[in-house]
Amino acid sequence: MVNCKKSSDSSTPTTTTGDVDITSVVQAKFGNTITNAVTVSTSGSSIIIKSDGRPNHKSPYWGASNANYEAFQSGHGANPSLIGVQNYTMTIPAKPAAASTHEATSLFAIGMALNGVPIFNDQEGPSTTLDVGKISSLDKAGAHPAQSSDYHYHVTDYDGTYTTNDDAKLVGFLRDGFPIYGRKDKDGTYPSNLDAYNGHTGATTEFPNGIYHYHTRNENYLNTGYYILKSGSYYGTKGTFTQ
Numbered sequence: 001m002v003n004c005k006k007s008s009d010s011s012t013p014t015t016t017t018g019d020v021d022i023t024s025v026v027q028a029k030f031g032n033t034i035t036n037a038v039t040v041s042t043s044g045s046s047i048i049i050k051s052d053g054r055p056n057h058k059s060p061y062w063g064a065s066n067a068n069y070e071a072f073q074s075g076h077g078a079n080p081s082l083i084g085v086q087n088y089t090m091t092i093p094a095k096p097a098a099a100s101t102h103e104a105t106s107l108f109a110i111g112m113a114l115n116g117v118p119i120f121n122d123q124e125g126p127s128t129t130l131d132v133g134k135i136s137s138l139d140k141a142g143a144h145p146a147q148s149s150d151y152h153y154h155v156t157d158y159d160g161t162y163t164t165n166d167d168a169k170l171v172g173f174l175r176d177g178f179p180i181y182g183r184k185d186k187d188g189t190y191p192s193n194l195d196a197y198n199g200h201t202g203a204t205t206e207f208p209n210g211i212y213h214y215h216t217r218n219e220n221y222l223n224t225g226y227y228i229l230k231s232g233s234y235y236g237t238k239g240t241f242t243q
């Protein structure tokens with residue numbers, strides 16, 4: 001037997017950003033069993049994801065007469081808008097790479113969850129961060145619609161039945177093409193070497209050879225039981241997200 005292992009070989013992948021093509025994972029993972037309105041196509045070195053922005057799960061924001069309606073959790077409610085049909089197009093690089101300068105995320109969509117719902121950061125218009133009052137308008141999935149009936153996630157979900165709670169689930173992809181996961185790595189531990197963008201390079205279930213990926217922030221936000229999905233700057237260069 002020839003031992004092919006290099007002396008530096010270990011369980012830590014050596015992938016550098018820009019090497020990993022995310023196309024097949026994006027094609028396999030995006031979808032919406034309720035609205036069937038998420039499509040993935042490719043154009044050159046870009047991937048184009050289109051969505052009508054409605055979730056694939058229950059929410060009070062479908063409205064009481066809708067089959068997908070469920071009540072708010074205790075202490076929550078109040079946002080007057082309901083879920084409405086949108087026309088989203090997110091264009092991301094097939095091979096996401098680190099940017100030389102790291103642009104801050106801002107209000108509006110910073111990425112898209114696998115069901116086609118936009119991911120927002122910790123900001124709420126106009127230019128304020130989420131406070132306990134705004135958090136009280138989030139449903140069990142950690143989302144609410146804004147004035148244009150544009151439903152969006154800010155935080156993890158309430159009990160683990162929607163996007164992510166205390167796990168290593170793939171939530172979606174940010175506009176720079178890098179995937180975002182729950183608070184844990186696939187070995188069940190909380191990562192301890194996250195960078196300023198709350199990410200690191202390592203193996204995930206979907207990318208077993210390693211990829212740079214974000215994690216949900218492992219901080220009980222304002223003691224609400226919710227965890228901010230992403231705040232701060234992008235690691236890579238953001239693509240377009242049109243409405």
Ligand SMILES: [Zn+2]
Nearest residue numbers: 120124152154
């Ligand atoms: Zn919001």
Ligand SMILES: [Zn+2]
Nearest residue numbers: 185191202213
């Ligand atoms: Zn990780």
